[in-house]
Amino acid sequence: MNHHQIELDLDHLEQVLARISGTDHIPLSYWRKRVDDVTAAVSIPAQKNRALRLNEALSALESRAAD
Template identity: 60%
Template sequence: MNHQQLEKDIQHLEHVISHISAEDRIPLSYWRSRVDSVSGAVRVPAQASRVKRLNAALSALEERQKG
């Protein structure tokens, strides 16, 4: 994945994950696979910290869904 596409994907995920809930019509498992996919393509520390925040936010949603 090239740098520009990775940036677009991270930006999109940042926007979406800040607006979804555990009851959203698109399952959290879909977003988990998207975050995992960008996580494997990260090239620079700034991207890594953004993806880490995405992981944390998504994990919180997943925990709420379980409880």
């Protein structure tokens, strides 16, 4: 994945994760795979920080959905 595509994916995931819940029609497992794929592809420190925040936000959603 190139730098530009990673930026686009990070932007998209940041927008989506700010708006979804555990009861949306797209399961959280789909978003987990997307976040994990982007996290594995990042190499720039700023992108790593963004991916870490996405992972934390998604983990919080997953935790709330499990309750």
